[in-house]
Amino acid sequence: MRALLSWLREFVDVPGTAEEVARLMSLRGFAVEAIEPFGPGDTVIDFEVTANRPDCMSMAGMAREVAAAHGLRLRTPGPPPAAARPPRTPARVRRKGPAVLDIVIENPGLCPRYVGAVADVEVGPSPPWMQTRLQAAGIRPINNIVDVTNYVMVEMGQPMHAFDHARLAGAEIRIRTARPGETLRTLDGQPRTLSPDMLAIADAERATAVAGVMGGGDSEVTPATKTIVLESAYFDPLSIRRTSKTLGLKTDASMRFERGADPGCPAAAMARALELIERIGAGRGRGALIDRYPKRMKPVVLRLRRERIAGLLGCPIPDRDVKRILDRLGFTLGVVAGGWRVVVPSRRVDVTREVDLIEEVARHYGFDRLPTTFPALTAAAPPIDPRIARARHLRELLTAAGFFEAVTFGFVAERAAAPFAAGGDLVPIANPLSELFAVLRPSLLPGLVDAVAHNRRREQRDIRLFEIGARFTQRGGERLALACVWTGAAAPEHWSGTGRPVDFFDAKAVVERVGQALGAEVRTTPSQEPWLAPGRSAAVMANGARAGVVGQLADTLVDAHGLPRSDAVYAVELDLDALAPLAGRVVRVEPLPRYPSVTRDISILIDDTLPASDVRRTIGGAAPPTLVQVAEFDRYQGKGISPGKVSLSLRLTFRSSDRTLTDGEVQSAMDDVLAALKEAHGAVQR
């Protein structure tokens, strides 16, 4: 609401500068967006009016708040000072005449009140003072008649409309819903097709205005207009909102009506408009004002309990302050046991409950004057959400492992998402902002790989990123996931020559570390994902079920994200919701070993396609329970090894909990192991 300071001062003798008024009003609920100089020695204060306060979308409404905030009286403005010259009565205006208008409300649910009047006018420019005030309010002056309707809207908050009487068929105003397919050209020149749930202002034949939103071009007031019909009505807010939304048409009128105009205002506004028309010499009303108000709205009456005020605000507010504040805001108070009976003025559509009154009291009493206390703790807090606790744990673990945490958007371009969506299971956004945000992410990886590309373009070569967040599919819904990407060095370059680029086994180690941290045993099994490089892709299994993937990004994906082919990018993605139920292992300490262990190394020649896990399984099956660990420590192909074969060296550790193992029993175990390896895999000892 753009309020011209000099106009405001017509309502209330507010002291101080615009800045001082702005500061106080922002503490009373009206944030100030701007203070602008306007004309010689005047200022516009642009108040932000919250959606619940349509009554303050007017000078009178803002002035009432300013008066209450400053503890001052509010005046009803008379004629503006510049208008104090004797009104000129246009020569051709007929003083008296028959009421040449009939008003019928067909749908009182959508239009509870309609006030109409006829005036004979001479259309011309409005006086400069009126034009200035409209301009200050952000409204373009048009002609004296339209300007008067806009002036009354800005002054009193009541949107009005003027029709050219001569262009209304049958000298009648009919407020009805639109007929199916009924069309109308609105004042902005656009043809509009109305639907039967929209309220129209019609004459005897057709719609001439979209009620409460915009008038029609055919009944527009023009310089040739001699007689006008003025409209001052109250429309159902929801209906106006729907119509305005459907038509995509937001106007000063619709904004006020959809938030809730004052049903008590139309007649007063009409009187004011006629008064102004006469005072600026634009014409004169003819006949009586017609007020159709079939079902008068009853004022809202609320009980305000003294004890409730203190209960909500944290301290009692003196009775005299309660009375003073509500009285200045236009509420009528009657004393009852324990508090007051309060009649709400019809303009205050936001006040429907006791708590709304308490807010009014608190607002003008000043939040700053309320005490500062602390809520009493009456129950112990339940433990933190394990999902949050796990995320925090993983964050510590992964940052310590060199990963930077990334946060990327929950939606991605469809093209980026598609490779990650099994069977095209994507969740589209119905009203996306742009193609870049068209679908919910089925994986955290498209966003993370984009972040890698962003960093790669900024001279970073060694990049490790992770993210914890939701991903979405139609079938699986929303699931919490962890993803990591890693490119460049596993060990950074160093003068000692220990630098090393990242490979699959670095990524696999991340998976295993996360599994350990979550208390879930994870394994990797070969599995080809379309977005991972052939042969460098594995599924992560936890408790027999698939819980994620690990591997090197496929060239197609590397290309798609604008990364150089030479960059090997490894990626991990794990479903944290799937891993969660496996967590929570209870810690039970094992006794420490009392007897020494014995290690034996073997090197075997096997087919190079034989998974190491098969070798380990065979060893485990053949060895006695004293075998406690098997680990590969060398793998060699090349000179001296025939093609298709690989030399695999393993270290076996034996230990018993109740005795020292003898060479003999270890040797016998090794014999069994080698025999089994030969039997199962044709392994040859080297």
Added chain:
Amino acid sequence: MPDPAVGTAIETLRADFRARLAAAATDRDLKALDDAFLSRRSGSVTALLKQVASVPAEARREFGQLVNALKTEIESALDDKRTEVAATRPPAGAVDVSLASRQVPAGRVHPLMRVRQDVEDIFARMGYEILEGPEVEDDYHNFEALNMPPEHPARDMQDTLYLGVPIPGGIWGAHRSTGARGASSEIAGRGRVPEAQVRAATLLRTHTSAMQIRYMKTFPPPVRLIVPGRVYRRDNLDLSHTPMFQQFEGLVVGRGVTLADLKGTFEAMLRELFGDVKIRLRPSFFPYTEPSAEVDISCQGCGGAGCPTCKHTGWLEILGSGMVHPAVFEAVGYDADEVTGFAFGLGMERVAMLKYGVDDIRLFYENDIRFLEQFPL
């Protein structure tokens, strides 16, 4: 009697040697000294000795003695210094400790998550439950139950992103499925099993307030809850807007919870987060709170005097809050005459921008390592 000029030459040489010896620290320095003074071909002492022929016969003997004494002195001083230098040589296998270390790469927690953890910790200490909720929601929980029936004007304040198809929402509160609650429940007999999953989500939540409804419909008062998480709005990317951002929802409900309690809670929380700041409440409007208040903190950039950061007001808006609207209590089945409460929403980006001096919100979502590594380990 020696020629005084000769005596001066010897003394000059000695002084020169002493000075250079004092500055010598390495074998290389000593070798250079040896060459300079004693070298057979170019040593300055050797050169002096060669001048003996030009010395008058009667002074030759003394001259020779003096120069030889100098030579011996230099030799012995060099030997001493060599021993000294040898003693300072690092032992066998010594390393050059000034060489670059072998770096163990260290990542960083994202600044928004640092803020999130800080705020979680502050509220955990105040006895709040910390809970996550689903990011996809239905209209009822995101709007309707929060006193925003269909076509409520306040829905315009949050431009919503809708899903093309309804999907199951995320799991929440699964760990609370036993419904067990502390013995001090003020209102007994309300324990219910959480509906652990949103069945048919149709929109991306515009605020974490949706969890207020899920929580209160499931658990009886008293409530002391913080819900951190991502929220979505149909906003274009610019200096201060992103279509996704991070929020905390706070909710406190119980007997006798007041607006004064809200003030006290924010004061404690914001002071812990930002240091010694002043706070101020301004009346505002949210459909699900009444009274509603925007909370400002005093601008640390200018100490309240006014600067561009605070648009010359001395104050910075930090969160939106208010007393829970009775209509919300009615929607969840709480008795609005029995309990009162306050709720608030705090943006993590806003906190991070003020706390770390970030002036472009997009930096949080670019994940530029040069930005991320500015935050301490």
